[in-house]
Amino acid sequence: xxxxxxxxxxxxxxxxxxxxxxxxxxxxxxxxxxxxxxxxxxxxxxxxxxxxxxxxxxxxxxxxxxxxxxxxxxxxxxxxxxxxxxxxxxxxxxxxxxxxxxxxxxxxxxxxxxxxxxxxxxxxxxxxxxxxxxxxxxxxxxxxxxxxxxxxxxxxxxxxxxxxxxxxxxxxxxxxxxxxxxxxx
Amino acid sequence: xxxxxxxxxxxxxxxxxxxxxxxxxxxxxxxxxxxxxxxxxxxxxxxxxxxxxxxxxxxxxxxxxxxxxxxxxxxxxxxxxxxxxxxxxxxxxxxxxxxxxxxxxxxxxxxxxxxxxxxxxxxxxxxxxxxxxxxxxxxxxxxxxxxxxxxxxxxxxxxxxxxxxxxxxxxxxxxxxxxxxxxxxxxxxxxxxxxxxxxxxxxxxxxxxxx
Numbered sequence: 001x002x003x004x005x006x007x008x009x010x011x012x013x014x015x016x017x018x019x020x021x022x023x024x025x026x027x028x029x030x031x032x033x034x035x036x037x038x039x040x041x042x043x044x045x046x047x048x049x050x051x052x053x054x055x056x057x058x059x060x061x062x063x064x065x066x067x068x069x070x071x072x073x074x075x076x077x078x079x080x081x082x083x084x085x086x087x088x089x090x091x092x093x094x095x096x097x098x099x100x101x102x103x104x105x106x107x108x109x110x111x112x113x114x115x116x117x118x119x120x121x122x123x124x125x126x127x128x129x130x131x132x133x134x135x136x137x138x139x140x141x142x143x144x145x146x147x148x149x150x151x152x153x154x155x156x157x158x159x160x161x162x163x164x165x166x167x168x169x170x171x172x173x174x175x176x177x178x179x180x181x182x183x184x185x
Numbered sequence: 186x187x188x189x190x191x192x193x194x195x196x197x198x199x200x201x202x203x204x205x206x207x208x209x210x211x212x213x214x215x216x217x218x219x220x221x222x223x224x225x226x227x228x229x230x231x232x233x234x235x236x237x238x239x240x241x242x243x244x245x246x247x248x249x250x251x252x253x254x255x256x257x258x259x260x261x262x263x264x265x266x267x268x269x270x271x272x273x274x275x276x277x278x279x280x281x282x283x284x285x286x287x288x289x290x291x292x293x294x295x296x297x298x299x300x301x302x303x304x305x306x307x308x309x310x311x312x313x314x315x316x317x318x319x320x321x322x323x324x325x326x327x328x329x330x331x332x333x334x335x336x337x338x339x340x341x342x343x344x345x346x347x348x349x350x351x352x353x354x355x356x357x358x359x360x361x362x363x364x365x366x367x368x369x370x371x372x373x374x375x376x377x378x379x380x381x382x383x384x385x386x387x388x389x390x391x392x393x394x395x396x
Contacts, residue, residue, distance in 0.1 A: 050385050057378040064371035071364035078357040082350055089349030096349060100191055100223065105230040109349055131196045131232075135188060 094153040099135045099145050106152060112159050120155035121148065187216050191223045199237060203245040210249025211256075212309020217246070218340050219355045225344020226351035235345065242337035243330070246301070250312050250329045257316025264317065286318060293320045294328045301332025302339055304366065 089096040092110055103126070107114040118126040121137070129137055134152070138145035194202050202224055209217030221242055227233045289296065293315055300308040315325050340358070344351045 050381070050388070054378070054381050054385065057374060057381060061371065061374040061378050064367065064374050067367045068364065068371050071360065071367045075357065075360040075364050078353070078360040082347065082353040082357050085350035085353040086347055098352065100188065100195070100352070102195065102232065104232065105227075108230050131198070133192055133195050136192055136196060 094156050097134075097149050097153060099138075099149070100133050102131065102133050103137070103152075104130060106156075110156050112156050116159060116164070117152060117155060120151055187219055190215060190220055194220055194224065195227060195232065199233070199241055202233075202238075203241050206242055206245035207249040207252075210246045210308065211252050212249075212312065218305055218336075218358065221337060221340040222344040222351050222355050222358070225341035225346075226348040227344075228341070229345045229348035235341070238341055239337060242341060243333050246333045246336060247326075247330055250301075250308070250333070251326070253309055253312030254316040254322070254325055257313035258319065259316070261313050261317025262319075289314060289318060290320070293318070294324055297325060297328035298332040301329065302336035303362075305336065305362070 085096065089109060094110070097106060101109075103117045103121070104114055106112070107117055115126065118129070121141075123129055123141075129140070132140065134148050135145050138148045141148070190205055194205060202220070205215055205220055206217050209215035209220070224233055224238055224242070225235075228235050228238055296311050297315060297320075300311045343354050343358070347354045
């Protein structure tokens with residue numbers, strides 16, 4: 001019996017431990033049958049017969065098929081999410097604004113002047129912020145990104161409701177007042 | 186972490202894009218496909234130009250793959266030799282490793298090609314394996330460039346088309362990849378199960394015949 005263990009790379013202690021396990025106590029019977037090496041068990045190899053190997057394969061196949069079903073459902077849900085998100089963005093829904101967007105991107109998507117948005121965010125020198133997305137912009141201004149997004153959303157809604165006169169004619173107090181009215185609304 | 190890479194690509198432009206795609210292609214856990222998807226979206230919004238984006242993506246990805254191949258060629262064979270050494274306790278039998286190596290040699294080109302755009306997560310490992318197996322460099326390069334053209338055009342094209350909703354498209358691509366991988370594993374397991382059942386049936390029939 002021990003020679004069988006040595007043949008398959010087990011130490012003596014490991015083999016005796018395996019022999020004492022419930023369900024593996026008849027290792028001496030297994031060594032006379034055709035054996036298939038299937039798996040490891042702490043420091044050695046467990047010898048399983050063909051029936052157990054098939055049972056294991058059945059279980060693994062069922063698990064794999066279950067995973068396929070789950071992945072298929074997730075894919076369909078993701079497809080619906082793409083359709084919804086795309087429709088929202090195309091319809092100009094301000095809730096579709098994301099932290100990865102730059103002010104330039106938002107101006108392009110929502111057809112709002114870029115300078116108007118910079119003004120609403122109280123940014124006097126937009127040149128240095130042109131390539132920053134809302135996350136970076138929020139970090140630089142030491143404000144939470146959610147607050148930046150809400151400010152941008154409010155200013156877009158206000159712009160749509162009541163497009164302001166050309167920016168050159170806006171005084172800082174007037175623009176702040178217009179934005180505050182928009183936020184309150 | 187994804188947001189970090191996308192932010193720096195957005196801020197620092199083409200050079201950072203090239204570097205991140207290169208590093209992702211070598212095999213480090215950077216979401217290269219997602220970054221290309223985002224870059225396509227940024228191109229649609231006017232931040233990047235497609236004319237520059239596509240060559241940058243292809244050269245960076247191919248460069249990273251080649252580096253992985255060189256690393257595999259230089260050091261990979263030592264790992265394979267270690268796996269096939271005789272030892273008391275093995276994780277994989279030498280026969281299994283030898284069969285795997287023969288199988289890979291037959292299908293290396295296809296493996297390299299498919300892991301550029303379909304099973305992208307395996308791309309880094311396949312590069313190392315191709316190098317370790319001394320897969321001819323010209324064939325590797327041909328399969329690599331061919332696969333990477335698709336590997337760049339698909340995400341950039343999708344990002345460009347679905348600019349405002351590229352994040353949702355990224356999640357869809359991830360779900361599709363997982364579905365394909367799960368399907369492949371399920372098919373392999375089914376084939377193994379059927380083979381084992383047939384082997385057992387044949388063994389039973391032989392046993393009955395001998396009795």
